[in-house]
Amino acid sequence: MNSYIALSYFDLMIAAxxxxxxxxxxxxxxxxxxxxxxxxAARMVVQLxxxxxxxxxxxxxxxxxxxxxxxxxxxxxxxxxxxxxxxRRFTGWWGHGLGFGTMxxxxxxxxxxALTITIQASPWYDPRFALPLFGMVLGNAMxxxxxxxxxxxxxVTRERPAIEAQLLLGATGWQAMLPFTRxxxxxxxxxxxxxxAATGVVSLPGMMTGQILAGVDPTEAVKYxxxxxxxxxxxxxxxxxxxxxxxxRRLMDHRHRLRLDRLQRPA
Amino acid sequence: MLxxxxxxxxxxxxxxxxxxxxxxxxxxGPSGSGKTLLLRALIDLxxxxxxxxxxxxxxxxxxxxxxxxxxxxxPAEPGWWxxxxxxxxxxxxxxxxxLNSIGLKPDILDQYVETASTGERQRLALVRLLAMEPRVxxxxxxxxxxxxxxxxxxxxxxxxxxxxxxxxLLVSHDQDQANRLCRQWLTxxxxxxxxxxxx
Numbered sequence: 356m357n358s359y360i361a362l363s364y365f366d367l368m369i370a371a372x373x374x375x376x377x378x379x380x381x382x383x384x385x386x387x388x389x390x391x392x393x394x395x396a397a398r399m400v401v402q403l404x405x406x407x408x409x410x411x412x413x414x415x416x417x418x419x420x421x422x423x424x425x426x427x428x429x430x431x432x433x434x435x436x437x438x439x440x441x442x443r444r445f446t447g448w449w450g451h452g453l454g455f456g457t458m459x460x461x462x463x464x465x466x467x468x469a470l471t472i473t474i475q476a477s478p479w480y481d482p483r484f485a486l487p488l489f490g491m492v493l494g495n496a497m498x499x500x501x502x503x504x505x506x507x508x509x510x511v512t513r514e515r516p517a518i519e520a521q522l523l524l525g526a527t528g529w530q531a532m533l534p535f536t537r538x539x540x541x542x543x544x545x546x547x548x549x550x551x552a553a554t555g556v557v558s559l560p561g562m563m564t565g566q567i568l569a570g571v572d573p574t575e576a577v578k579y580x581x582x583x584x585x586x587x588x589x590x591x592x593x594x595x596x597x598x599x600x601x602x603x604r605r606l607m608d609h610r611h612r613l614r615l616d617r618l619q620r621p622a
Numbered sequence: 623m624l625x626x627x628x629x630x631x632x633x634x635x636x637x638x639x640x641x642x643x644x645x646x647x648x649x650x651g652p653s654g655s656g657k658t659l660l661l662r663a664l665i666d667l668x669x670x671x672x673x674x675x676x677x678x679x680x681x682x683x684x685x686x687x688x689x690x691x692x693x694x695x696x697p698a699e700p701g702w703w704x705x706x707x708x709x710x711x712x713x714x715x716x717x718x719x720x721l722n723s724i725g726l727k728p729d730i731l732d733q734y735v736e737t738a739s740t741g742e743r744q745r746l747a748l749v750r751l752l753a754m755e756p757r758v759x760x761x762x763x764x765x766x767x768x769x770x771x772x773x774x775x776x777x778x779x780x781x782x783x784x785x786x787x788x789x790x791l792l793v794s795h796d797q798d799q800a801n802r803l804c805r806q807w808l809t810x811x812x813x814x815x816x817x818x819x820x821x
Contacts, residue, residue, distance in 0.1 A: 519667060520701030524712065524750065525691040534703065610666050611686040 359570040371396075413482040422482045426489050430459045433497045440501040443508040443618045449605055450619070453598060457500060461594030462493045465586050473582060488586065491562065495547060495587040496594040503543020503595045507602055508618055510535045518613050528607030536603050543595035547588055554584060624664075624693070624758045624789045629672035631663045636672065637815035639808060641758070643677070646780070646790040648800035650818075651810035657793050658698070660810065661760045664791075665695040676758055676789075694756030698763050698793075700747035702735045710735075710750055717753040723782075724749060725775045740767045745776065752783070759783065759790045765799065777803060 374396050381389040413421055434455025444450040466489045470476050476484040511518065514535060521531035554560055562583060566576040608614050624641040634656050641647045651657055663670035666686055674681040681689055704710060708731040711717050718728045724745050730738065738746065744767050751759070764780075765773045780790060780803060791808075794800050800807070807818035 514703070516697075516699065516701030517703035518701070519697075520710075520747075521703055522667065522687070523665065523690055523695050523697070524710075525687045525754065527687050531703075609686075612667055612669070 410482070410486065413486065417478070417481060419478075419480045422480050422485055425482065425486055426463065427459070429486075429490060429493055430455055430462065433458045433462075433493045436497055437501045437504065441505055441508065442621045443512060445602070445605060446617055446619055449617070453504070453601060453605075454497075454500060457594045457598040457601065458493055458496060461496055461590045461597060462489055464593065465492055465590040469582065469586050488583070491583055492586050492590040495550075496591045498546050499543045499591040499595045500598045502546065503539045503599050504602060506542040507535065507539035507599055507606075510538055511606060511613070512615060512618065515613060515615060522611055522613065528611040528613070529603070531611075531613075532603050532607065536599060539599050540595060543599065544592060547591040551584060551588060554580075560584075623677055624791065625673075625675045625678075626664065627673040629660070629663055629670060629674060631659060631668060631670035633659045634663060634670075634813045635815070639815065639817065641789040641791055641806070643789055644784050644787045645806065646784060646792055646804045647806040647808060648804040649791055649793045649808045649810060650795070650800065655810045656813040657810055658762065659813070660815065661695055661697075661762060661791070661793070664760060665690055665693055667695075691754050692756055693758040693760065694751040694754060695760040696748055696751050696762060696764055698766065700743065702743070705734050707731050707733055707735055707738065707746060710746070711753060712750075713753055716755075717749050720749045720752050720779070723775070724779055725772055741769070741772065744768065745772070748776070748779075752779075757788060759788055761790060762793045763795065764792070765794075765796070773799070 374392065378389045378392055381387070381392065409425065413425060434451065437454030437458070438444060438450060441450075445453060466485060467479070469488060470479045470481075470485055474484055474488075479485075511532070518531045518535070522528065550558075560580050560583075563576045563580040566579060567573055571579075605617060606614055623643045626640065627638045628636045629638070630636040637660070639647070649657055649660070659668070662668045663672075664674055666681065666689055676692055684692065702710060708714055711731065714731060717731070721728050721730070726742065726745055726749070730742065730746070735743070744764065748761075748764055759780075761780075765776050768776065777799065780792075784790060784803075790803070792800065792804060809816050809818045
C-alpha cells in the first residue's frame with residue numbers, strides 16, 4: 356500500500372523541460388504562442404506552490420474560520436470566472452452575485468452533505484477533506500453554470516420577438532420563457548453528463564490517477580472517484596438550476612415583461 | 623372604451639386620449655416618432671407610468687397576462703415561437719371561422735411557419751389575436767404586406783369587430799384606409815401625441 360514515491364524538485368525540472376521544447380517549437384514555427392505558454396506555466400507554478408503552502412497551513416490549524424475563509428475565496432474566484440465567460444452579464448450586483456451565490460449554495464450544500472454523512476471526517480470541517488472536495492465540486496459546477504447562463508442570455512436576447520409574441524397572447528413570463536429555459540438547462544448539464552458517460556473509458560480522472568500514483572489501491576481510488584463524480588453531478592445540477600431559474604426570474608418582472616435592459620451589451 | 627391618462631415612458635411625453643367603444647382611432651406619425659413606444663407602453667411590455675383603463679376598469683387591477691388578453695396588440699413584425707402554425711393558437715376551433723373570413727384555409731394551420739408567406743403570416747397573427755376576443759385592439763400596420771383585395775377582407779373583418787363593440791387604435795401609413803375606418807385621428811411627433819381635427 357505504501358508505495359508512495361516522493362518527487363524531488365529536480366524530477367519536476369525534467370518534466371518542465373518538456374514545456375521548453377514546446378516553446379522552442381513555437382519560436383521555430385513562428386506560432387507566437389511562447390509568451391502565453393510561459394505566462395500560463397509560470398502562473399500555474401506560482402498558484403500551485405502557494406496553494407500547497409496555504410493548504411499546509413490550513414491542515415495544521417484545522418480551524419473552522421480559516422477553512423470557511425478559504426472556501427469563500429475559492430467561491431469568489433469561481434464566481435469571477437463564471438462572470439468573465441458571460442457575453443451578456445446582468446447589470447448591477449446580480450452580475451457579480453449570481454455566479455458566486457449559486458456556486459456557494461450548491462457547492463457547500465453538497466460538500467457539507469458528503470463530509471457529514473458519507474466521509475464522516477472529524478471534525479466535519481477538517482480542511483484536508485473539505486477543501487479538496489469543495490474545489491473539485493466548484494471547478495466542475497462552474498463550467499456548467501457558465502455555459503447554461505451564456506446559453507440563456509444569448510437565446511433570450513435573440514428570441515425576444517418569439518418570447519414577446521407569447522406574452523402578447525396572454526402567456527405568463529414563466530410560460531413564455533420555458534422553451535429557452537429548457538435549452539439553457541440542457542446546455543449547462545451536458546458537460547457533466549458527457550463526462551460521467553466518458554469517465555473510465557475515454558478518460559481516467561485526474562484525481563483517481565493521482566491517488567493511484569500516490570500508492571492507493573485502484574479499487575479504493577475508484578470508490579473515491581465515484582463519490583466525487585456523484586458530488587460533482589449533484590452540485591452541477593443544483594447550481595445550474597439555481598442559476599438559470601434565478602436568471603429567468605430576473606429577466607421577467609412582476610408585470611411579465613421581458614427585461615433585456617437588465618443585461619449588459621457585450622463589450 | 624380605451625381611456626389613457628398621463629401615459630409616460632422614456633421617449634414618450636405624457637399623453638391622454640380615449641378610444642370610444644366601437645370606434646377606430648388612427649395613429650399616424652413619421653417613423654421613429656414613438657408609435658411603437660406608445661403601443662408597447664399601453665400593452666405594458668415596457669416600463670411606463672400613467673393610467674390606462676378599458677371600460678373604466680384600471681390596468682393595475684389586471685394581472686399582466688389578463689390585461690394582454692383584454693387589450694390585443696398586433697406588432698408590425700409578429701413573433702413565432704414554434705415550428706407548426708397550429709401551435710401558436712390556444713383555441714384552434716375559435717380560430718377557424720376567423721380564418722375563413724380573412725381568406726385563409728383552415729388547413730394552413732397544419733403547415734410550418736417558414737412555409738407561410740409574409741402576408742399569410744401577418745393575417746395569421748391577426749387571427750390568433752382575434753381568437754382571444756380582446757375588447758381593444760392595438761394594430762401596427764395590419765395590412766402592410768397585403769394586396770388590395772386582401773386589404774379589403776381585413777378591413778371588413780375590422781369593421782365587424784367595431785360593430786361588436788371593439789375599440790381599435792390603428793397605426794397606418796395608408797391615409798385612405800384611415801379615412802375608411804377611423805373617426806378620430808392622433809398624430810405623434812418626437813414622442814408628443816396630439817389630437818388632429820378631422821379634415
